[in-house]
Amino acid sequence: MSKTKPSGLIHYEMLFIIPNKFTDDEAKNIFKKVGQLLTSNNGNISLENYWGKKKFAYPIKNEYYGYYGLYEFDLERNLVAEINNKLRLDHNILRFLIVKKELKDEKQLKKEEEIKAKIENKKNKVKEEEKKEEAKIKKTNKKSTKKEDDSKIDLKNLDTKLDDILNIDNLL
DSSP, X not given: OOOSOOOSEEEEEEEEEEXXXXXXHHHHHHHHHHHHHXXXXXXXXXXXXXXXXXXXXXXXXXXXXXXXXXXXXXXXXXXXHHHHHHHHHOTTOSEEEEEEOOOOOHHHHHHHHHHHHHHHHHXXXXXXXXXXXXXXXXXXXXXXXXXXXXXHHHHHHHHHHHHHHHTOSOOO
């Protein structure tokens, strides 16, 4: 068994932040230059997203906003270190992170879809049970209001009967 790492193309994902000191057009040009850096090192870009200006959760180097960019690409393992060094020395990039991304095969995608379907089924069952409980509560509320109405009617009848009894001339 070899202790060396396998060569060949590996799928990576890179997210980076461009400082707020640039305009949107300048940030887009920097985004394109990063893409050119990847392709010049024999990288195959499979996804590129320019997210635009976003607010940070906390200040980074006294900056509160930055332009986000995302690339997914295939590249040889030994060239990632070169790109990492070039981006670290580039003053136009505030922060960046390159991670290895696992590509999912059809079996994994099917499993995820099955899990999502199960979750949806459970949510639907819970919603149906809640609707049934609400319907039961409404029925009991209707019954209780009918009982209250019946008791009111009974009280009215009782009052009329008492009045009739009291109106009799001979109580004794």
